[in-house]
Amino acid sequence: MPSDVEDVTEIKEWQDDSQSDRWIRGPSQMLRSLLTLSFLRPLFAAPNWSGNGNASSPERKLRPTAYLDGLRGFAAFLVYWHHHELWARKGVWEEFMENGFGYKGKYFFFNFPFVRNFLCGGHYAVSIFFVISGYALSAKPMSLIHAGEQAKLADNLSSALFRRWLRLYIPIICTTFVYMSSWHAFSFYIEGVERKDTFAEELWSWYSDLKNFTFIYNLGGPPMFRYNFHLWSIPVEFRGSIVIYTSLLALSRCSRNARLWLQAGLIFYFIYICDGAYVALFVAGMLLCDLELLAAKDDLPAFFDRFRPHKRLISCAMLITSLYLGGVPAATIDIKNLRKIGGWYLLSFLKPQAVWDYKWFYLFWAAFLLVACVPHIPWLRRFFETRFCQFLGRISYALYLVHGPILWILGDRLYGMVGFEYDNRSKNLPDLMSIFPLPKTSPAGLEVAFLVPHLILLPLTLYCAEVVTKIFDEPSVQFPQWLYKKTLGRPSAAVQAVRLPA
Numbered sequence: 001m002p003s004d005v006e007d008v009t010e011i012k013e014w015q016d017d018s019q020s021d022r023w024i025r026g027p028s029q030m031l032r033s034l035l036t037l038s039f040l041r042p043l044f045a046a047p048n049w050s051g052n053g054n055a056s057s058p059e060r061k062l063r064p065t066a067y068l069d070g071l072r073g074f075a076a077f078l079v080y081w082h083h084h085e086l087w088a089r090k091g092v093w094e095e096f097m098e099n100g101f102g103y104k105g106k107y108f109f110f111n112f113p114f115v116r117n118f119l120c121g122g123h124y125a126v127s128i129f130f131v132i133s134g135y136a137l138s139a140k141p142m143s144l145i146h147a148g149e150q151a152k153l154a155d156n157l158s159s160a161l162f163r164r165w166l167r168l169y170i171p172i173i174c175t176t177f178v179y180m181s182s183w184h185a186f187s188f189y190i191e192g193v194e195r196k197d198t199f200a201e202e203l204w205s206w207y208s209d210l211k212n213f214t215f216i217y218n219l220g221g222p223p224m225f226r227y228n229f230h231l232w233s234i235p236v237e238f239r240g241s242i243v244i245y246t247s248l249l250a251l252s253r254c255s256r257n258a259r260l261w262l263q264a265g266l267i268f269y270f271i272y273i274c275d276g277a278y279v280a281l282f283v284a285g286m287l288l289c290d291l292e293l294l295a296a297k298d299d300l301p302a303f304f305d306r307f308r309p310h311k312r313l314i315s316c317a318m319l320i321t322s323l324y325l326g327g328v329p330a331a332t333i334d335i336k337n338l339r340k341i342g343g344w345y346l347l348s349f350l351k352p353q354a355v356w357d358y359k360w361f362y363l364f365w366a367a368f369l370l371v372a373c374v375p376h377i378p379w380l381r382r383f384f385e386t387r388f389c390q391f392l393g394r395i396s397y398a399l400y401l402v403h404g405p406i407l408w409i410l411g412d413r414l415y416g417m418v419g420f421e422y423d424n425r426s427k428n429l430p431d432l433m434s435i436f437p438l439p440k441t442s443p444a445g446l447e448v449a450f451l452v453p454h455l456i457l458l459p460l461t462l463y464c465a466e467v468v469t470k471i472f473d474e475p476s477v478q479f480p481q482w483l484y485k486k487t488l489g490r491p492s493a494a495v496q497a498v499r500l501p502a
Helices: 018-024 026-036 066-088 115-119 122-147 150-186 199-213 229-251 256-273 277-296 302-325 359-376 378-384 387-394 396-418 423-428 454-487 493-499
Strands: none
Touching: 066 115, 066 122, 066 359, 066 378, 066 387, 066 396, 066 454, 122 150, 122 229, 122 277, 122 359, 150 199, 150 229, 150 396, 150 454, 229 256, 229 277, 229 396, 256 277, 277 359, 302 359, 359 378, 387 396, 396 423, 396 454
16 A cells, blocks of 8 residues: 555645745754643644644635545545455455455445445555655646746756655654554454564664665565565555656756657556556646646647537536546456456457556556546545545645554454454454444444444544554654755855856
């Protein structure tokens, strides 16, 4: 999973970098926040909360791209839900939940087309993260390309590359350290965790895994970060970011049509020639950003004019296609398995030879079509601009970071208490098994026994995500900006002369 994600603040940085000045006086502000415990007060509870972290403004002022914040937040919520669906039924229905409706003659509610996206849509959500990241990372540089501001473009890309690693990995370092330390502070059982004998040994193990995980070209070691394996998508995010920045620089002097064709060519290359569908998701976001900026200036190629009268109908067709493809069965990477599932036989022959894990081909089109159609479907755009979706967007990265540890520490125990049993859970938590048994009647995936624990798990996870956003995520945006400005040298006389007004 992505993510995902999960860098909603990149969209906020399109406007300017003035927020980095807050970091200059930030240490005193952060100390005051820690001493007064103000970071523990949930902003979402404030009646005049605006969705962007500001609880003082009586009116919500949404950016034109606020729907992307909400879409990213809702996708993060889908990741949360998917992981809980799988973990609660661990060892029982996992195989069926990752497959399609009718797999092995089973017709579960959670696998019904379209419904599947909301209960088992984690892979779909990660793909959406990547497209939105490509869009967000491209927005400011692309606007500078359109304006012909080459000097400012170089400054922007330099700053972005400098800050990117710090922005992504500071919250991971902090949250996984706290999670790892909790094993020794409280000595509780966590499924799949082999706790070291001493804290010093655990600290070294965490450091050894972390240093390899944060090096995106690492070819050895465990394939997953053992201290939060949900974070596999972050190195993918970093690699995709580098592709975006280098592509923007390479295409910065191209004509409009050449730039659009070359972006489409990159997508074709990453899907149909080499196994890089995940990179194609980022480039698709960049292409959508370019097209939206051109549309705002009424400068789209004439080719698009013929579709203008049918924009609403085309957008609805894109939405339906996206929701169907987003539910692609993903239990294996064997395309023969896909052909055994109803509704996917003919679609299976569309998979390019270059794509190793077939699901990413279908998820590419699903995510691309969704992000492309949302701004052109008014009711859907308004949904992602609602207060709750904007709240989810603000905490999306932190939600991605904390939902796993809360699931493994508390969720595992609550699911056992209401009657979800399997071998390891029953063996290691015998005193908790089925002490408050609840019904597990249909619809499968939304049983009472599954929903009731979320009366505790969901509010707690959202609250923890907001606290982590305040103390780790937001500083990870502000500190790299401040640090970058501190490292800048004086511009040369030649550069100063170029920037002097005529």
